[in-house]
Amino acid sequence: MGKGFYISKPLGFVLFGLGAGAVLTIFALSVVYVQEKRKNEVNARDGTRIVTTAAPHRTSAPSNEAWDKYRLPDALLPEYYNVTLWPRLVPDEEGMYIFTGKSGVVFTCLKETNLILIHSNELNFTLTSEMHHAKLTGLGGTSAPAILETWFQTQTQFMVIQLKRKLQVGKSYWLYTEFHGELSDNLGGFYRSEYTENDVKKVVATTQMQPTAARNVFPCFDEPSMKAVFHLTLLHPPGTVALSNGMELENIVISVLQTRFEPTEKMSTYLLAFVVSEFTNIRSPPEANILIRIWGRREAIESCQGDYALNVTFPILKYLENYYNTTYPLSKSDQIALPDFAAGAMENWGLVTYRELSLFYDPKVSSNEDKEWVVTVITHELAHMWFGNLVTMRWWNDLWLNEGFASYVSYLAADYVEPTWNIKDLMVQQQVQKAFDVDSLVSSHPLSSREDEVITPDQIDQLFDTITYSKVFIMCQKQLEITLLSSVVFNTVYTDLWKKLQEVVDADSSIQLPASINEIMNRWILQMGFPVVTIDTRTGSITQQHFLIHPEAVVDKPSDYNYEWFVPITWLKSGSNMGQHWLLTKTASYEPMKTDTDWLLANLNVTGYYRVNYDPQNWERLLTQLNSDHKVIPVLNRGQIIDDAFNLARADIINITLALRTTKYLYEEKEYIPWESAVRNLEYFFLMFDRTEVYGPLQAQPLFDHFKDITSNWTQKPPRYMDQYNQINAVSMACKTGVKGCSELTRMWYRQWMKNPDTNPYGKCFSKYLEYSIDPNLIRKQDITYAIVYIADNVIGQPLVWDFVRANWEHITKDFDDGSFFSGGLINGITKKFSTEFELQQLQRFKEDIAASSFTFDMQAIERAIEQTKANIKWISENKAQVMNWLIEQSD
Structure with missing residues (x-):
């Protein structure tokens, strides 16, 4: 999933899914959606009498029964599904949008059992016989046992089917159900999205199955390792188009349109998708060997907002085919932009689904950042077509195998299609440093957890975070530039990856490692955090320790490795002397790193996931080099020196004034990456001090005048892509610190921008805007986090937002029940400025209120906020006076 971005040149796979099974006979469905309490009802639309039932639901105390466990037993394995669905794009007489469906699944019995467990949630079922909600048939001459009882286990989200006798091992069976559900607006499962076109409301029926919402759409074995082939038919109104994973095979018109699709590859349930809409598309030319279609609202497509996505998709796919050494396994690649x-x-x-801003690019109004976002999200999602879809993690505890690799590969593919951007250089700041921020907290977590630690849907949801997406092991990229899988592997775990990597290492004598791949990599993925490596150039001593931004925090999470990593240290000395050394213990000595006169720089080009500290003398030599000729030090390391220094200071490892001194050379720096590192870290000063006297002395912004010169007084665009980014830093920091001329410039730009009121519906007061944020008719649910956090970024708006969220969090959570997608960002955005005991007490009370409620919320996010607030309080008390004195000295 592309809520972020995301190791190596893998990864060859040879596989085209197995096609099997017959297509379900197409029929018109006439079951209407009714509340569970009703037993019978006449369908007023067509006069058909439908028998519905309030199916028995059980919520029992914890037990050892299979239906009270969240994981499926290993007795049954699905082969293929036949699913027919009919979404209603107009409300019924009660104002509800519904869908009806029929589903059959063929499964094989692997172990004797008289119990069928299949996931089902938020669905109502029609009786298929006098008493039961499912019908079981034996295949290949096998007789099916009679159903003894069926019920729904609410907590574990199972349909439970007890049989009078056991299923036979090795035999296949067909399980058939009829059901109906709500086409709600909760952005999960089978849901509706709405937009207006020519003053007419349009409704889109679309899906989001990951991670555990396929069970909300039809009964299924809803675990990633339970791969199967899907045969799908959609019924939909005339004037609409139906899309799914496979290509449309035929479109039959009876009373409604009936579209049948080619069978899917053998795949996990969370990858199933279908959309019914009035969208239009642009497509690749006939000579292309892959059909590529970009779908969206007619107005957006006709105004060419999908053109950029279409232009880059084919070269991205060709690059990835070469990269994975495997042909794209499907006949088409649909990409669709959804309003919600x-x-x-x-x-x-x-059928990749996107937010509109992740697929559409409008050169008239979109920024460089918008364009970069589009290309990196597309590359991330298309990278999944191989790693994630063809080869899938066995269980969600190894989600990082999907998302981490896709994040890494997305930068390589984006760099291929946009070679002038140097986008690979941004990976350090956009991914590695972002992971550092979260991974330096005791509330972090390992990349890979035990399977029994990730069981419930809520626990699975919480894995979709920065660590999973952005903790990329770039230190191993050379070893990972390989063909990973040379045989058919549908589901994998991280140990499979280590075995393949070890085979490559064993076959290549040029790769010298100090230990096995398993021993090296397990230390990085099975324990949270990362090390700070301290090098004493006076003695050649090297030490490592777990880096914590709040050093007094207590780590209460056990680890088999006790925070001892195998660290690949690359280094550079003045005079271009380079080397590499593996740090395998907490303390070691390495004579080549000893020097009395040369500066030494470690983690060359930031190829390792660790921070670096030095003895005071080496710090002084590095600062001297930066101030005399900074270009001798690689640009990525210039940014690294600043970022490491400020974070080491926040962790009380070095003095804060040393960190501030790393910025003095910036008067001569024009490159984006070092400036971005400085801006990100100085932002912490603004967060902590923007309401105090320290704000005044932060008045240095040499970059503003530089960009004024190279743009001919702001009339031209900087020619280099990175310079265009850095111009944003120049203007933003200049205005923030009161540089003369900046306010006048931005006011002038704002007046010009506001001359077109149709495109600028802003200017409401904060309180009214906050009220708008929880009204889905005014601000879409997907944007609630952005709207609220945007206000919280303002010094006046932040306390209003905090009060508003505390007063309305139950409503927000209830209305947006997929809380995991937004609550983490919401809490971080609101609380990042917290730095007083009063704010800490409010946050702790907020945690207690949520813990005492029955609502779903990301408690890890609140714990991180509490930890960060404690660190902020400590940092201000220890550093405010030093910072103030140093800034005053620099302004004299």
Whole structure:
């Protein structure tokens, strides 16, 4: 899923899914959606009498029964599904949007059992016989046992079917159900999205199955390792088009349109997708060997907002085919922009769904950042077509195998299609440093957890975070530039990856490692955090320790490795002397790193996931080099020195004034990456001090005048892509610190921008805007986090937002029940400025209120906020006076 971005040149796979099974006979469905309390009702639309039932639901105390466990037993394995669905795009007489469906699944019995457990949630079922909600048939001459009882286990989200006798091992069976559900607006499962076109409301029926919402749409074995082939038919109104993972095979008109699709590859349930809409598309030319279609609202497509996505998709696919050494396994690649979508995008195989801003680019109004976002999200999702879809993690505890690799590969593919951007250089700041921020807290978590630690849907949801997407092991990229899988592997775990990597290492004598791949990598993925490596150039001593931004925090999470990593240290000395050394213990000595006169720089080009500290003398030599000729030090390391220094100071490892001194050379720096590192870290000063006297002395912004000169007084665009980014830093920091001329410039730009009121419906007061944020008729649910956090970024708006969220959090959570997608960002955005005991007490009370409620909320996010607030309080008390004195000295 592309809510972020995301190791190596893998990864060859040879596989085209197995096609099997017959297509379900197409029929018109006439079951209407009714509340569970009703037993019978006459369908007023067509006069058909339908028998519905309030199916028995059980919520029992914890037990050892299979239906009270969240994981499926291993007795049954699905082969293929036949699913027919009919979404209603107009409300019924009660104002509800519904869908009806029929589903059959063929499964094989692997172990004797008289119990069928299949996931089902938020669905009502029609009786298929006098008493039961499902019908079981034996295949291949096998007789099916009679159903003894069926019921629904609410907590574990199972349909439970007890049989009078056991299923036979090795035999296949057909399980058939009829059901109906709500086509709600909760952005999960089978849901509706709405937009207006020519003053007419349009309704889109669309899906988001990841991670555990396929069970909300039809009964299924809803675990990633339970791969199967899906045969799908959609019924939909005339004038609409139906899309799914496979290509449309035929479109029959009876009373409604009936579209049948080619069978999918063998895949996990969370990758299934279908959309019914009035969208239009642009497509690749006939000579292309892959059909590529970009779908969206007619107005957006006709105004060419999908053109950029279409132009880059084919070269991205060709690059990835070469990279993975495997042909794209499908006949088409559909990409569709949805008005309402919770995540950034979703890698459904053959039908990738996006937020509009993740697929559409309008050169008239979109920024460089918008364009970069589009290309990196597309590359991330298309990277999943191989790694994630063809080869899938066995269980959600290894989600990082999907998302981490896709994040890494997305930068390589984006760099291929936009070679002038140097986008690979941004990976350090956009991914590695972002992971550092979260991974330096005791509330972090390992990349890979035990399977029994990730069981419930809520626990699975919480894995979709920065660590999973952005903790990329760039230190191993050379070893990972390989063909990973040379045989058919449908589901994998991280140990499979280590075995393949070890085979490559064993076959290549040029790769010298100090230990096995398993021993090296397990230390990085099975324990949270990362090390700070301290090098004493006076003695050649090297030490490592777990880096914590709040050093007094207590780590209460056990680890088999006790925070001892195998660290690949690359280094550079003045005079271009380079080397590499593996740090395998907490303390070691390495003579080549000893020097009395040369500066030494470690983690060359930031190829390792660790921070670096030095003895005071080496710090002084590095600062001297930066101030005399900074270009001798690689640009990525210039940014790294600033970022490491400020974070080491926040962790009380070095003095804060040393960190501030790393910025003095910036008067001569023109490159984006070092400036961005400085801006990000100085932002912490603004967060902590923007309401105090320290704000005044922060008045240095040499970059503003530089860009004024190279743009001919702001009339031209900087020619280099990175310079265009850095111009934003120049103007933003200049205005923030009161540089003369900046306020006048931005006011002039604002007046010009506001001359077109149709495109600028802003200017409401904060309180009214906050009220708008929880009204889905005014601000889409997917944007609630952005709207609220945007106000919280303002010094006046922040306390208003905090009060508003505390007063309305139950309503917000209830209305947006996929809380995991937004609550983490919401809490972080609101509380990042917290730095007083009073704010800490409010946050702790907020945690207690949520813990005492029955609502779903990201408690890890609140714990991180509490930890960060404690660190902020400590940092201000220890550093405010030093910072103030140093800034005053520099302004004299």
